[in-house]
Amino acid sequence: MKHNSxxxxxxxxxxxxxxxxxxxxxVITPGQYTFGTSTQEKMVITAGSLRVKLPDQDWQTVMSGEFFVVDKNVSFVVEAEQDVAYLCYYF
Amino acid sequence: MKHNSxxxxxxxxxxxxxxxxxxxxxVITPGQYTFGTSTQEKMVITAGSLRVKLPDQDWQTVMSGEFFVVDKNVSFVVEAEQDVAYLCYYF
Structure with a gap:
């Protein structure tokens, strides 16, 4: 099994x-992080809530049980104020 | 962040x-595994489905989005036929 850090x-x-x-x-621990995508991604938040800045969009808060989709080959910013758990699908 | 294997x-x-x-x-990869608890646990399946044998109960299949609760200080058996993702709370 692959473990990424x-x-x-x-x-x-x-x-x-x-x-x-x-x-x-x-798991995302408190902080602000910029990610780049190589595929489209669907990120489901399973615990906690995550602040997300998608390209050309305002900051949004994604709550546990909600998800957001990120296009291929873009970068996006996330910000966690507490530990956040997620499940991310790559398309 | 603690990574357990x-x-x-x-x-x-x-x-x-x-x-x-x-x-x-x-993540649980295909196989059958016996776990022991030191606290009560609530295990939410977030992807895939998991066969579970709790003490004094029949085998059950827990689907994605469903959960099961395990008492403190018992052992239980799980069986995965494909990769399973979970979120487990300890009480």
């Missing part, structure tokens, strides 16, 4: 294969 | 702190 371990994830393709479950 | 890496998890206390997000 970003930003000095402040964001980590575990990879799995689902009927919807590759996905990761992960 | 069990059964030669076939089950791995990442720890987080939520408003409901400590939790882990994790």
């Amino acid at each position: 970003y930003f000095d371990g402040k964001v980590q994830s575990l990879e799995l294969h689902t009927e919807n393709g590759v996905a990761t479950v992960g | 069990y059964f030669d890496g076939k089950v791995q998890s990442l720890e987080l702190h939520t408003e409901n206390g400590v939790a882990t997000v994790g």
Whole structure:
């Protein structure tokens, strides 16, 4: 199983294969982080809430149980005030 | 962030702190595994489905979006036929 670690371990994830393709479950600890996508991503927040800045959009707060979609080949910014858990699908 | 690895890496998890206390997000790869609890646990399946044998109960299948609760100080058996993602709360 692949274990990913970003930003000095402040964001980590575990990879799995689902009927919807590759996905990761992960944890984001408090802080602000910029990510780049190489595929379209659907990020479901499973615990906590996450502030998200998608390209050309205002900041939004995504609550537990909600999700957001990020286009391919863009960068986006997330901000966590407490630990956040997510499940991310790659398309 | 704590990264846990069990059964030669076939089950791995990442720890987080939520408003409901400590939790882990994790992945279970195909296989059958026996776990022991030191606290009560609430396990939410977030991707895939998991066969679960709780003490004194029949096997049950827990689907994505569903959860099961395990008492403190017992052991229970899980069986995955494909990768399963979960979010587990410890009480």
